[in-house]
Amino acid sequence: MLKFYLKRFAIFATILTILINIYTFTYPSLDPENCSWHCFDNSVINAAPIGGSLFEKMNYYIKRYSNDVIKTHWNSETDLVNDKQRVNDIHMMALGDPQIKGVWHNTPYISRLDTFGNDYYLGHIFRTMKKRLSPSHVVVMGDLFSSQWIPDSEFYNRTRRYVDRLFKRDTSLIEEIKGENHEENENLFIVDWHKWADNFNENLNGNRNNFNFGYKDVKSWSDEEDYLFVNLTGNHDVGYSGDATYQHLTRFNTLFGKDNFWIEYDTETDHPWRLVVLNDLLLEGPALQPEFIDYDWEFLKQLVNQNFSGSTILATHVPFYKEEGLCVDPLEVNYYPEGWEKEPYKANLLRSQNHISESVTNKVFDMIFGNGKPGMVLVGHDHEGCEVIYNKFESNNSWVATKEPLADAKYHLQEITVRSMMGEFNGNTGLVSGHFNEDSKLWEWKFTLCPFSIQHVWWASKVTAIITLLAWSTLAVL
Ligand SMILES: *[C@@H]1O[C@H](CO)[C@@H](O)[C@H](O)[C@H]1NC(C)=O
Ligand SMILES: *[C@@H]1O[C@H](CO)[C@@H](O)[C@H](O)[C@H]1NC(C)=O
Ligand SMILES: *[C@@H]1O[C@H](CO)[C@@H](O)[C@H](O)[C@H]1NC(C)=O
Numbered sequence: 001m002l003k004f005y006l007k008r009f010a011i012f013a014t015i016l017t018i019l020i021n022i023y024t025f026t027y028p029s030l031d032p033e034n035c036s037w038h039c040f041d042n043s044v045i046n047a048a049p050i051g052g053s054l055f056e057k058m059n060y061y062i063k064r065y066s067n068d069v070i071k072t073h074w075n076s077e078t079d080l081v082n083d084k085q086r087v088n089d090i091h092m093m094a095l096g097d098p099q100i101k102g103v104w105h106n107t108p109y110i111s112r113l114d115t116f117g118n119d120y121y122l123g124h125i126f127r128t129m130k131k132r133l134s135p136s137h138v139v140v141m142g143d144l145f146s147s148q149w150i151p152d153s154e155f156y157n158r159t160r161r162y163v164d165r166l167f168k169r170d171t172s173l174i175e176e177i178k179g180e181n182h183e184e185n186e187n188l189f190i191v192d193w194h195k196w197a198d199n200f201n202e203n204l205n206g207n208r209n210n211f212n213f214g215y216k217d218v219k220s221w222s223d224e225e226d227y228l229f230v231n232l233t234g235n236h237d238v239g240y241s242g243d244a245t246y247q248h249l250t251r252f253n254t255l256f257g258k259d260n261f262w263i264e265y266d267t268e269t270d271h272p273w274r275l276v277v278l279n280d281l282l283l284e285g286p287a288l289q290p291e292f293i294d295y296d297w298e299f300l301k302q303l304v305n306q307n308f309s310g311s312t313i314l315a316t317h318v319p320f321y322k323e324e325g326l327c328v329d330p331l332e333v334n335y336y337p338e339g340w341e342k343e344p345y346k347a348n349l350l351r352s353q354n355h356i357s358e359s360v361t362n363k364v365f366d367m368i369f370g371n372g373k374p375g376m377v378l379v380g381h382d383h384e385g386c387e388v389i390y391n392k393f394e395s396n397n398s399w400v401a402t403k404e405p406l407a408d409a410k411y412h413l414q415e416i417t418v419r420s421m422m423g424e425f426n427g428n429t430g431l432v433s434g435h436f437n438e439d440s441k442l443w444e445w446k447f448t449l450c451p452f453s454i455q456h457v458w459w460a461s462k463v464t465a466i467i468t469l470l471a472w473s474t475l476a477v478l
Pocket of ligand 3 (some may be wrong): 306307329
């Protein structure tokens, strides 16, 4: 009797496991339009039947799904269109705010397990999408970690998880860095921020060109990789300007690279474009270290001096100014109060901001998108995600955000707030496709968002597999 029911259960569990795992490993194929690079060739669009019968619709979706699965896993000729093009499309994956949490002495085991699983859940999204889409760029939109109030050793431990579990990258580089930066007796990571600060101030007060903000045609940071990996600073990684210290900037720069830089591509051709990475947390004060603000604006000044004539993708963490209600986060700026007893030296400093002020937004956009070429702004911070258009008006020199483009504006700039890749927001991957239009001789940019599912679905794929295995093993010994 028991055997009979157990067998039924095992069969049911097996079917469930197979279904959940098929879903987990092929989820982008259910929504190939949003989970693929945008195809700028209108002739190949195969739209869903409008007004067809239920059977026709089902037939269409099943066919679309299975074709996509076959294409992704067994067909190498996925990029037929690309081969005929003179200029390759740009394929950028943007991942919003992973915010990985830490594990402390007093963290309960269930939370530890949750944090552990979450790393692999995020890693699953990255691996699935990378394998499917072979991006040219991968940009993580800041807030890599969940808190800026952590010691260096914890900052390193999370970096290690970020490198190893989330992005499956080689850990030898950061281990080498740890080898050079650790406490005397213990093997715990600690940064020498004095040295970094000396160097920083030498550059700031001396030859500012030594900041070396600019790169050219960098397609990858290492020979073993065929894509460019970009880390952005978020408020949880380095703090808002009222919090950011040399220690914060030193450890970020040491493990994640520069917080401000640009890469220009194909400047000698008719299709130049650039990626601008900006630490916009340091644009406004009052700051704890006012020289950081000076440094941020120096970066923008040098950027302008490039007289760049191409298209620009700007990637930064905090969204730009817009009227309340266009996106989810309300407009909010906080300062430390006058009598802030915990840290009196922070009184009146910028404590938090969830958007850049209006005047600074106008200034920054003028500096970066002043050449009038089509571009796009990618930001994080507001986990819900959002898309708006900035309309540039020359008459009063302002950039006005709206949901739909305003016809009387001279120039339109799209800002995408990339919806978070965290489980609560369904594990999204943002896809930026860039295409050089040979007729207009301009780049065209298109953004789509590919969601996965809440982390419980990923957990279920593992748990059901274990239960199934247990059920069949029990049956075998009964
Ligand atoms: C970081 O990891 C090391 C090695 O596992 C451990 O000894 C150390 O305590 C961790 N740091 C923190 C702040 O937990
Ligand atoms: C971004 O961070 C990852 C993880 O530490 C690292 O492998 C990569 O080299 C970093 N990028 C740069 C430009 O340093
Ligand atoms: C940009 O233009 C200015 C003024 O014409 C010139 O002084 C500067 O050298 C130019 N910069 C570059 C990088 O060519």
